[in-house]
Amino acid sequence: MLSPAITPSTDANTDDGSILSVTGLTKVFVSGGKEFRAVDDVSLSVNAGDVLGIVGESGSGKSTVARLVMRLIEPTAGRIVFEGGDLTAKSGEELRRMRRHMQIVFQNPHSSLDPRHTIHSALAEPFLIQTNLRGIELERRIDALLDIVSLPKAFKYRFPHELSGGQKQRICIARAVALEPRLLVLDEPTSALDVSVQAQIITFLQELRQRLNLTYLFISHNLAVVRHICDHVIVMNQGKVLEQGTTESVFAHPQNDYTRQLIDSVPRLPRLAI
Amino acid sequence: MTALLSIENYHLDIPTFDGTLKVLDGINLSLAQGETLGIVGESGCGKTVLARSILGIGPQRARRTSGRMTFDSMPLDELNEAEWRRIRGVKISMIFQDPMTYLNPLLTVGRQLSDVLVAHARALSRPALSRQERRRRCSELLDQVQIRDPERVEASYPHQLSGGMRQRILIAMALAGEPKLLIADEPTTALDVTIQAQILDLLRDLVHRLGLTVVMISHDVGAIAAIAQRVAVMYAGVVVEQGATNDILTHPRHPYTQGLLGALPDIEGDHQSLEAIPGTIPNLIHPPSGCRFHPRCPRATAICTSDKPAMTSIGADHVVACHHALD
Ligand SMILES: Nc1ncnc2c1ncn2[C@@H]1O[C@H](COP(=O)(O)OP(=O)(O)OP(=O)(O)O)[C@@H](O)[C@H]1O
Ligand SMILES: Nc1ncnc2c1ncn2[C@@H]1O[C@H](COP(=O)(O)OP(=O)(O)O)[C@@H](O)[C@H]1O
Ligand code: SF4
Ligand SMILES: [Mg+2]
Ligand SMILES: [Mg+2]
Numbered sequence: 001m002l003s004p005a006i007t008p009s010t011d012a013n014t015d016d017g018s019i020l021s022v023t024g025l026t027k028v029f030v031s032g033g034k035e036f037r038a039v040d041d042v043s044l045s046v047n048a049g050d051v052l053g054i055v056g057e058s059g060s061g062k063s064t065v066a067r068l069v070m071r072l073i074e075p076t077a078g079r080i081v082f083e084g085g086d087l088t089a090k091s092g093e094e095l096r097r098m099r100r101h102m103q104i105v106f107q108n109p110h111s112s113l114d115p116r117h118t119i120h121s122a123l124a125e126p127f128l129i130q131t132n133l134r135g136i137e138l139e140r141r142i143d144a145l146l147d148i149v150s151l152p153k154a155f156k157y158r159f160p161h162e163l164s165g166g167q168k169q170r171i172c173i174a175r176a177v178a179l180e181p182r183l184l185v186l187d188e189p190t191s192a193l194d195v196s197v198q199a200q201i202i203t204f205l206q207e208l209r210q211r212l213n214l215t216y217l218f219i220s221h222n223l224a225v226v227r228h229i230c231d232h233v234i235v236m237n238q239g240k241v242l243e244q245g246t247t248e249s250v251f252a253h254p255q256n257d258y259t260r261q262l263i264d265s266v267p268r269l270p271r272l273a274i
Numbered sequence: 275m276t277a278l279l280s281i282e283n284y285h286l287d288i289p290t291f292d293g294t295l296k297v298l299d300g301i302n303l304s305l306a307q308g309e310t311l312g313i314v315g316e317s318g319c320g321k322t323v324l325a326r327s328i329l330g331i332g333p334q335r336a337r338r339t340s341g342r343m344t345f346d347s348m349p350l351d352e353l354n355e356a357e358w359r360r361i362r363g364v365k366i367s368m369i370f371q372d373p374m375t376y377l378n379p380l381l382t383v384g385r386q387l388s389d390v391l392v393a394h395a396r397a398l399s400r401p402a403l404s405r406q407e408r409r410r411r412c413s414e415l416l417d418q419v420q421i422r423d424p425e426r427v428e429a430s431y432p433h434q435l436s437g438g439m440r441q442r443i444l445i446a447m448a449l450a451g452e453p454k455l456l457i458a459d460e461p462t463t464a465l466d467v468t469i470q471a472q473i474l475d476l477l478r479d480l481v482h483r484l485g486l487t488v489v490m491i492s493h494d495v496g497a498i499a500a501i502a503q504r505v506a507v508m509y510a511g512v513v514v515e516q517g518a519t520n521d522i523l524t525h526p527r528h529p530y531t532q533g534l535l536g537a538l539p540d541i542e543g544d545h546q547s548l549e550a551i552p553g554t555i556p557n558l559i560h561p562p563s564g565c566r567f568h569p570r571c572p573r574a575t576a577i578c579t580s581d582k583p584a585m586t587s588i589g590a591d592h593v594v595a596c597h598h599a600l601d
Binding site for chain 1: 317318437466470493494495496520523534538541542548550554
């Protein structure tokens with residue numbers, strides 16, 4: 001699956017096996033002269049090949065953590081180490097090169113795609129910017145991406161408004177994995193989608209992770225989805241990490257009242273008898 | 275038991291630039307007074323169009339091609355605009371997924387609630403309420419939706435309130451005309467789980483206290499299960515199965531219902547694999563022949579592509595439209 005233009009990094013992961021490790025991450029926003037601590041001393045680490053979930057109610061700081069990790073916004077304090085390199089110390093070309101191995105997929109596929117550009121140009125963009133793939137080889141890669149996300153090749157000629165929400169999200173995922181990143185940050189990738197489409201996307205993400213040997217940072221407030229897909233989970237509230245552990249232990253034996261309340265508020269379904 | 279709302283063989287088309295969408299294809303539903311009916315189905319299957327049609331605010335160019343709707347013995351399809359004004363938002367009211375769209379950002383919540391009361395009085399040709407009466411009624415409504423600090427909330431602008439609070443305000447407005455029927459279109463979809471649970475509790479409480487009849491629309495089966503006694507499962511403009519919530523969830527008989535339930539991750543389960551329904555919902559301009567689900571159905575046979583399955587009773591209050599219903 002690797003294109004000739006993309007060579008796997010030889011960077012070693014850190015000794016403890018983590019591909020991403022974050023310590024003391026803090027973000028203070030200033031608005032209207034007032035300071036607001038959206039992320040407060042967050043530490044986490046993700047092992048290569050694992051799925052780490054971040055859960056918490058709206059406004060708890062999940063997306064801000066994602067944007068900090070991606071270096072889309074500057075942290076007020078803290079360190080982000082990706083594949084052994086300190087991202088917070090890097091800038092310019094070097095940062096751009098490292099960041100190529102991490103990609104983000106956002107919650108709202110409707111606003112993530114430029115309405116004026118075809119699906120073809122959305123998918124071609126990462127190659128045009130980061131690689132020297134052109135012509136027939138580029139077409140082949142775009143077709144392969146559509147194939148990965150199980151969409152017909154003819155979708156190339158469509159515009160975003162001609163796709164359903166689930167189809168748009170598939171395009172966003174296709175674009176995010178175009179350059180074969182090693183870390184995928186998924187910020188509520190299925191929140192705007194139907195349960196059936198959600199199941200398709202989740203099953204697809206699980207498969208993709210194995211096929212492309214990916215690591216996920218998976219943000220969601222859907223606890224059932226998190227329980228389903230994540231190996232480890234972090235519970236956030238008001239910018240802080242309240243609890244973390246293996247998904248199994250956090251769900252089966254929540255240590256924190258807030259976590260318990262969160263888990264209890266999910267409506268339970270009677271069991272299928274078949 | 276006479277039905278408060280009954281929908282019979284309702285067909286609706288929407289002409290578009292690309293062709294005519296056959297959006298609703300023979301809907302049959304009925305609701306008894308005080309009952310909560312859930313409608314589930316994937317997005318685009320026509321839930322919102324159906325809900326808005328009940329309220330006489332369907333898509334502008336939409337055409338009913340056959341069938342009828344009856345509310346409280348009134349033929350909804352034959353009402354004129356003046357008659358609608360006495361019903362819409364008064365006797366049948368509706369809440370939506372995104373409360374912000376239905377609130378005016380420039381006016382305080384108190385003012386907007388009060389405006390609703392004035393509008394209702396006018397619609398019902400009743401004498402206008404005095405300022406004092408309006409204030410009393412406003413606090414009563416806010417109390418009904420369990421808002422603890424009504425003064426602060428009344429003085430607030432919508433953006434100063436959380437999503438859950440805004441939804442409560444919208445519910446308060448919906449209750450202002452003492453409706454008999456409340457249609458809730460994805461009322462909790464945009465909310466956090468904890469807030470979602472609170473809103474579901476509130477709706478349940480209102481049904482109980484006010485004897486409200488509710489149509490609860492959602493693609494979240496969990497939310498439906500939490501409040502509806504009966505569920506109708508919709509696929510591509512067709513109700514494919516209907517029955518008591520518990521029966522439907524534990525013994526789905528239609529392959530689509532089974533698929534929908536299999537697609538749900540279970541909060542109590544572990545990493546069992548999710549069974550996604552293959553494919554996507556069809557284009558409604560050229561809907562599949564016979565059973566609209568046949569291109570995605572694991573049980574489909576030749577008859578499914580040629581004949582539309584009729585709604586068949588398969589148990590006490592359980593109907594299904596499928597040539598090869600599950601046992
Ligand atoms: N650019 C900004 N300026 C000021 N405040 C911000 C900014 N970005 C985020 N915040 C605030 O930081 C807090 C955390 O926001 P964040 O988007 O990380 O929440 P979240 O956990 O992702 O929530 P959701 O579940 O709704 O997506 C919120 O209170 C938000 O209003
Ligand atoms: N105003 C409209 N004009 C044209 N098509 C519409 C309009 N409103 C809805 N539709 C179409 O009708 C179908 C059902 O939509 P909707 O009722 O909103 O689905 P749901 O609420 O189940 O997600 C979809 O195919 C949608 O694109
Ligand atoms: S009628 Fe046929 S295609 Fe339709 S759901 Fe039943 S088995 Fe499947
Ligand atoms: Mg977010
Ligand atoms: Mg809808």
